[in-house]
Amino acid sequence: MKHAHERTIFLADCQSFYASIEKADHPGCKNKPVAVAGDPARRSGIILAACPIAKSFGVTTAERLGEAIRKCPELVVIRPRMQHYINVSLMITEIYKEYTDLVEIFSIDEQFLDVSGSLHLFNGDPLAMARSIQQKVLKQTGVWVRIGISSNKMLAKLATDIWAKKNPSGLYTLPPANVPSVLWPEPIHKMFGVGSRMAAHFTRLGMYRIGDVARTPLPLLKDKFRARFGKQSDIQAEIMWRTANGLDNSPVTPRTFEAAPKSVSHMMTLPRDYAEPDEIDTILLELVEEVCRDCRRKGYMGQVVAVSCLCSPYDARIGFSRQMKLPDPTHHTNTVYEAAKALFYRHWNGLPVRRAGIALSSLASDSHYQLTLFEDQIKYRALDKATDEIKDRFGSAAIIRASSLTASGQANERAQKIGGHYK
Numbered sequence: 001m002k003h004a005h006e007r008t009i010f011l012a013d014c015q016s017f018y019a020s021i022e023k024a025d026h027p028g029c030k031n032k033p034v035a036v037a038g039d040p041a042r043r044s045g046i047i048l049a050a051c052p053i054a055k056s057f058g059v060t061t062a063e064r065l066g067e068a069i070r071k072c073p074e075l076v077v078i079r080p081r082m083q084h085y086i087n088v089s090l091m092i093t094e095i096y097k098e099y100t101d102l103v104e105i106f107s108i109d110e111q112f113l114d115v116s117g118s119l120h121l122f123n124g125d126p127l128a129m130a131r132s133i134q135q136k137v138l139k140q141t142g143v144w145v146r147i148g149i150s151s152n153k154m155l156a157k158l159a160t161d162i163w164a165k166k167n168p169s170g171l172y173t174l175p176p177a178n179v180p181s182v183l184w185p186e187p188i189h190k191m192f193g194v195g196s197r198m199a200a201h202f203t204r205l206g207m208y209r210i211g212d213v214a215r216t217p218l219p220l221l222k223d224k225f226r227a228r229f230g231k232q233s234d235i236q237a238e239i240m241w242r243t244a245n246g247l248d249n250s251p252v253t254p255r256t257f258e259a260a261p262k263s264v265s266h267m268m269t270l271p272r273d274y275a276e277p278d279e280i281d282t283i284l285l286e287l288v289e290e291v292c293r294d295c296r297r298k299g300y301m302g303q304v305v306a307v308s309c310l311c312s313p314y315d316a317r318i319g320f321s322r323q324m325k326l327p328d329p330t331h332h333t334n335t336v337y338e339a340a341k342a343l344f345y346r347h348w349n350g351l352p353v354r355r356a357g358i359a360l361s362s363l364a365s366d367s368h369y370q371l372t373l374f375e376d377q378i379k380y381r382a383l384d385k386a387t388d389e390i391k392d393r394f395g396s397a398a399i400i401r402a403s404s405l406t407a408s409g410q411a412n413e414r415a416q417k418i419g420g421h422y423k
Helices: 017-025 052-058 064-070 080-095 126-139 153-166 175-183 196-204 210-214 218-229 231-244 277-296 332-348 377-394 411-415
Strands: 009-015 036-037 044-050 076-078 103-107 110-114 144-149 171-173 262-272 300-311 316-331 352-363
Touching: 009 080, 009 126, 009 153, 017 044, 017 080, 036 052, 036 064, 036 196, 064 316, 080 103, 080 110, 080 126, 110 153, 126 171, 144 153, 144 196, 153 171, 153 175, 153 231, 171 316, 175 210, 196 218, 210 231, 218 231, 262 300, 277 300, 277 332, 277 352, 277 377, 277 411, 316 332, 316 352, 332 352
Parallel strands: 036 076, 144 171
Antiparallel strands: 009 110, 009 144, 036 044, 103 110, 262 352, 300 316, 300 352
């Protein structure tokens, strides 16, 4: 029996999100195996999404494109369009908001809904509401949504991941009362937050099923974690114990504001090894430019600049991450670039660079700033503002530095991408 104060929470997950959108946009691909991947022209990159037909051939998300084509030679490979996927995701959010104003975006293809206050519109029947949502999203976007239903976010997530995704109906209800009989017998690797490494740790602790964790008294579980992971593992032990027991008090919170960031950073994996200082300088400058532009857009200046670098070969994982404090907070590109260069060359061992990153932290509002004797701050700020406005209006590649037009420059290519994938 459901208590009067018990909430009804949905976790709605879009099946094969990117691939579903592409199939909806390309009706000719309806009965074909479709995957979305890095760069089909070069037959390179990894699989970002695969439709159910492609998955039936053994194609999996995050595997290399070449491997997927070996498994499924007829695979239709489509280049990602990240901006389009973001737009469709926001469109789906708006559909959910027709059912409840409590919608929390969990990822681009997963959202929590607290429907407690609007269930009466469906005579108190969560399954009827969930079916209505599925049909509406499918009709408007071509995307099939799977929905896990419970009284809290954690159980709704587990209901989706373990059962709703495998169900022809795409729906599953997991009431708290069913946790011992239904959730606990499941293997430990199916628990949210447990990857392959964590599953191996649990196996070594003699815990093979979710119930093995749930039934372990919390103080004992903390002792076991401390012995295995060290003193700092109490919080992790508690999270795992609460997850296994299906305990979660966190509300569904619409993101109505953006919390102040602790740092602003950008990272770039390079298309080849960069070994010459002038090539590396170009990349450092491009990264600094992105970081400083982000800071200016968000209204922050930073006083601590950090440089990270990963050198080739990958398997050796040779690299470093170092930071330094600037005399005053800034978001001026040239000032940060000079500091980043000094920091990089102080710690670089000369090996070819394969990945580089820049971050600005110790952020402060840019509404007040320190004037210095040696720099015309007002002129620099006006110049930065003008270039930002040109980029905002005409795109990131509308105005770029000459060094970015050399063979080592990546600014033009990156301007076409969001989060490393094509817009």
